[in-house]
Amino acid sequence: xxxxxxxxxxxxxxxxxxxxxxxxxxxxxxxxxxxxxxxxxxxxxxxxxxxxxxxxxxxxxxxxxxxxxxxxxxxxxxxxxxxxxxxxxxxxxxxxxxxxxxxxxxxxxxxxxxxxxxxxxxxxxxxxxxxxxxxxxxxxxxxxxxxxxxxxxxxxxxxxxxxxxxxxxxxxxxxxxxxxxxxxxxxxxxxxxxxxxxxxxxxxxxxxxxxxxxxxxxxxxxxxxxxxxxxxxxxxxxxxxxxxxxxxxxxxxxxxxxxxxxxxxxxxxxxxxxxxxxxxxxxxxxxxxxxxxxxxxxxxxxxxxx
Numbered sequence: 039x040x041x042x043x044x045x046x047x048x049x050x051x052x053x054x055x056x057x058x059x060x061x062x063x064x065x066x067x068x069x070x071x072x073x074x075x076x077x078x079x080x081x082x083x084x085x086x087x088x089x090x091x092x093x094x095x096x097x098x099x100x101x102x103x104x105x106x107x108x109x110x111x112x113x114x115x116x117x118x119x120x121x122x123x124x125x126x127x128x129x130x131x132x133x134x135x136x137x138x139x140x141x142x143x144x145x146x147x148x149x150x151x152x153x154x155x156x157x158x159x160x161x162x163x164x165x166x167x168x169x170x171x172x173x174x175x176x177x178x179x180x181x182x183x184x185x186x187x188x189x190x191x192x193x194x195x196x197x198x199x200x201x202x203x204x205x206x207x208x209x210x211x212x213x214x215x216x217x218x219x220x221x222x223x224x225x226x227x228x229x230x231x232x233x234x235x236x237x238x239x240x241x242x243x244x245x246x247x248x249x250x251x252x253x254x255x256x257x258x259x260x261x262x263x264x265x266x267x268x269x270x271x272x273x274x275x276x277x278x279x280x281x282x283x284x285x286x287x288x289x290x291x292x293x294x295x296x297x298x299x300x301x302x303x304x305x306x307x308x309x310x311x312x313x314x315x316x317x318x319x320x321x322x323x324x325x326x327x328x329x330x331x332x333x334x335x336x337x338x339x340x341x342x343x344x
Contacts, residue, residue, distance in 0.1 A: 131311045139192045139314050140329040149318060156319025159312050163304070172323050176282055177299055184325035185279040187271045188212050191329040196317040200310075202303030203271075211303060214271030216259070216296040223293075227251060232289050238264035238276040241284060 047059040050068055060067045090096065094106040105111075130151055134142075142149050161170065167178045174180035184190065188198050198212055205211035223231065227247070234249045236242030253262075260266055264275030273281065282288055282297060291297075304313050320326070 134314055135311050139196050139317060142192060142314075142318060152315045152318035153322045155312070156315035156317070156322075159308065159316050160319050163308070164316070167301075172320070177297065179281060180279070181320050182324045183279055184327070185274060185277060186325070186327070187214075187266075187268065187273055189268050190321070190325055190327040192317055192321050192326070193329055195320050195326075196314060198301070199313050199316055199320075200303060200305045202305075203301040204298060205300070205303045208303060212271055212301075215298065216272075216292075218295050219255075220294040223251075228290060228293065231293065232286050235264070235275055235289060236284070236286075239278060239284075 046061070047057055049056055050066070053068060055068045055070055057066045058069045091104075092106065093108045094110055095103045096106065097104045130148070133148055134152055137145065137148065142152060160168075160172070164172075168174050168181055169178075172181040179185075179187075186194070188194055188203075201208060201210045201212065203212040204214075230245045230248035231251050232248070233242050233245035234252050237244045252260075259270055259272035260275050261272075266272045266274035278284075280288070281299075282292055304316070308316070
């Protein structure tokens with residue numbers, strides 16, 4: 039049974055330390071003093087805490103806390119850091135506003151910053167249709183490939199973002215229209231035309247009757263070999279990229295009753311610098327093209343043609 043504290047205190051012979059008088063099953067507790075360095079460190083922490091309470095906000099009160107003689111607050115520090123960050127962003131945005139978008143790749147650092155800012159804007163404004171990875175879905179273009187209806191250089195992308203596609207009442211919007219062939223083709227003609235369209239991309243066998251109907255009705259927009267026409271926003275038919283599917287049923291539906299997508303114009307919703315950053319990000323996804331002057335190749339660069 040343990041003795042009561044304070045009784046039978048003695049000096050422990052092996053260590054020369056006084057015991058505290060506690061004993062349990064023959065085991066005694068020594069009254070070993072704290073190391074001197076530990077005590078001094080403990081006293082220093084007490085002094086430090088007193089100084090901290092005086093210098094910095096420490097004690098919560100009813101309406102606010104003690105302010106401290108230095109006048110420092112974490113909110114004030116955050117405000118200063120945000121102000122510095124805003125100043126840095128303002129300088130970047132000013133530089134981006136001044137440079138023509140087609141010259142942006144000449145400044146690699148500015149281009150990198152624009153792509154980062156454009157990605158943030160994309161995640162807020164564009165993922166609803168194009169997806170978080172910009173891979174699109176049926177009816178919504180995949181922005182990672184190199185298939186472009188209206189051009190894939192920075193200036194063309196910026197124009198599309200600014201003015202949108204098929205925006206009612208906006209004269210500068212991208213505009214194209216495919217006629218409906220419902221009632222104009224019987225089943226035989228329809229199947230022949232589908233055969234020919236599929237043959238353009240190697241998905242079907244050539245069909246002479248379908249080729250003739252294609253030449254009479256489709257060449258003006260899609261081109262003799264299905265190469266498309268960016269000036270009109272007519273898609274290519276001779277590749278493996280299909281906006282609404284490449285099955286016979288999907289083609290039949292699109293020929294009979296064409297479905298025309300719409301993209302909002304971001305002019306007025308986003309500022310010009312943010313639109314420029316968005317264009318830089320979309321251009322960087324993998325299918326971005328080099329800028330070509332209109333005078334050199336007007337079929338590729340069609341920014342002045344809605």
